[in-house]
Amino acid sequence: NAGVTQTPKFRILKIGQSMTLQCTQDMNHNYMYWYRQDPGMGLKLIYYSVGAGITDKGEVPNGYNVSRSTTEDFPLRLELAAPSQTSVYFCASSYPRTGNTEAFFGQGTRLTVV
Amino acid sequence: GQQLNQSPQSMFIQEGEDVSMNCTSSSIFNTWLWYKQDPGEGPVLLIALYKAGELTSNGRLTAQFGITRKDSFLNISASIPSDVGIYFCAGPAIQGAQKLVFGQGTRLTINP
DSSP: OOOOEESSEEEETTOOEEEEEEEEEEOOOOOEEEEOOTTTOOOOEEEEEEEETEEEEOOOOOOOOHHHHSSSBEEEEESSGGGOEEEEEEEEOOOOTTTTOOEOOOOEEEEEEE | OOOOOEEEEEEETTTOOOOOEEEESSOOOOOOOEEEOOSOOOOOOEEEETTTEEEEEEEEEEEOTTTTTTEEEEEEEOOOOOEEEEEEEEEEEEEOTTOOEOOOEEEEEOOO
């Protein structure tokens, strides 16, 4: 049971570089999310998607882009990396039914921008 | 937007002690979720609550959905070393049930 898989696990970027954080889930969940977690802090929602072709901004979307071409995949794109984007990024998915919103998380991608 | 406030922010206890933590919101929630995050890992769902007044257990963990719908409580009985971690409450933002918002977490440290 793979669940939610994120790659890479670790990455160091130089300021101004770009990269894509990959996320895939095999649970046929239609909702997917990207969160960031700064040291000692809770999770802040970056973007989310309620299904293929539909995405929307969360609390902290600036500096990021997403796409959702399939149910399984929800990549997060950083176009011009900045030190403020140093964080741990978590992808999650859920299959809300009758109001249930239990989200299942990947193991995270630790990104450092130098 | 909606905010969830967790308290305490951190706890230092002896092994075997019981633990209580809570989560409050300025607005009504229809769902309360409790997650645990181990170091270097993603959050794992512990308990989900869907009805005001609901009391649900998962082993030594018990969580309650407050009657006012603005708070929730998590208790851990007879703590053991593997209970160490950060505990988060979460719930769907009022703007859309698909947007989960998280509290800032309660960090639990256990002295053996």
